[in-house]
Amino acid sequence: MPDAPLDLSIRPLSGPEELNLFLELPYVLDHELADDLATGRRRPEWMWVALRGDRVVARIAWWSRDGEAPLLLDFFDLDDTLPLAEREEAGLRLVETATAAVVPAGAPRPEYGRYVPADWREDPAVREAVEARVRVMERTGARLLVERLRLEWRAGTPVPADSGRLRFRPADGREDLLALMTPVMEGTLDAHGQQDLASGLSPREAAEKHYDEELAGYSTPREWWRVAELPDGEPVGFVVPARNSYNPIVAYIGVLPAHRGHGYIDDILAEGTRVLAVQEDVARIRASTDLGNVPMAKAFARLGYINFERSFDMVWDD
Structure with missing residues (x-):
């Protein structure tokens, strides 16, 4: 000094x-x-x-x-x-x-x-x-919480057709989505979710916090939000396509723990991408995932999203 x-x-x-x-x-x-x-x-x-x-x-x-x-x-x-x-x-x-x-x-x-x-x-x-x-x-007094990959799908990148393995329906309101977000919070690889759980919140409370502080703030149609189901109606996961103040985004995506390991994340991400890229005809879609969430990063890469930037999130514990 x-x-x-x-x-x-x-x-x-x-x-x-x-x-x-x-x-x-x-x-x-x-x-x-x-x-x-x-x-x-x-x-x-x-x-x-x-x-x-x-x-x-x-x-x-x-x-x-x-x-x-x-x-x-x-x-x-x-x-x-x-x-x-x-x-x-x-x-x-x-x-x-x-x-x-x-x-x-x-x-x-x-x-x-x-x-x-x-x-x-x-x-x-x-x-x-x-x-x-x-x-x-x-x-x-701040500490680094997480380094994240910032991802982008760009117009002209192929969007896969529906594989037919899952069927998709619009999310039916707050409670419908929270019922799926809660089990996804258990064992989450997301650093913010892990921090909420470490602070003493239950998975349900952490899901409610995420919904109320982020998802509820998007003004884009709730009809864009998709729940993925097996042909017999059993829920597998969900995806929340939206538009924030600046860009179309994949705001949140998850696969229920009981259905992980079967590649359903690719089907669900493809559906969320189709909503924005095909149905809404946007020129680009933004998304992000924690650097340590390797399965999610690989899913984005398989669908043609590029890592154009990274981000740091720092927090104060007091």
Whole structure:
């Protein structure tokens, strides 16, 4: 660390008119910021900068679905031309100052999510930049929960026809889907699900939390959601195609424990992909899965989804 603290001015944006100031540092989600501000998913008071003179040396921002409360910390950038110790000091001071102002006292700190190149470990400069941000967050008490693969199906990629092994019907409301999500939570390979179970939630409670905090927020038709059954009507699994604020997505997919090991995941993922790619004629579909969930990653790869990016999810336990 430098012998003397950096001379920094740390403050939120005064309004949307200062967006260009925030854009002085780059990130892959920059193109979403103007619309997020216009629709209320972001507020200027949730977007902070650390200035050294008139130069932005670090920035941070939170996101929300409805603008009521920050749900996710998804922007944290440093000026990577600065010496490593200086950029980390600037970042640490910014995180601590902005968090104290944005996150209500006593409230849990929103998860930090960061997108990184799929090959980020192979480029020394990119790796240093990623690891610097992780170190700053760790110094504030965060820990890495999971690294995830970000996946994309693109128009022109073949979509397999229905194999006929399963039949599909629309999910019949919240309870219908929760009855299937609950057993899927048992023995889940998903790090967020594992964290919920480790916190003391039952599989049913963890399923309800996931439904209410994520799935219930999608405005796209529930008729897109599919339950997979054997010809005799026994449920095998489900898939939730949807559209979030930015992209068509495969939001959630699962195979019931009793039916794993038979390759049904391919049939179910293909159905979810058909809903969006064929029925809705979208140009691309986004999805993600934990790096450690190898069976799910292989299923996406077999269907032609490419790993175009990765992401880090970091959490605070206090």
